[in-house]
Amino acid sequence: MQYLITAYDGTDERALDRRLAVREEHLRQVDKRFKEGEHLYGGALLDDEGKMIGSIMVVDYPTRDELDKWLLVEPYVVGNVWQKLIYRFSK
Helix, strand or coil: CEEEEEEEECCCCCHHHHHHHHHHHHHHHHHHHHHCCCEEEEEEEECCCCCEEEEEEEEECCCHHHHHHHHHHCHHHHCCCEEEEEEEEEC
């Protein structure tokens, strides 16, 4: 099942620092999931000044449980970068 995920970073003054601290690990995991066919598309959400404020991605997991398992180890979740996640799915 494909999921469209919109994830918004925190808005506190340390939000960008948290994102940058785990960004390389996030990108390594995205590359791995892309090769496995789980990550189909993604990119950063930017504000009007071009600052990263979130992410948007399309992922493919057989079940919501599998999606949730990924989120348990996703660096932007573990690193408290993403503060609000919105899921939409397509069967």
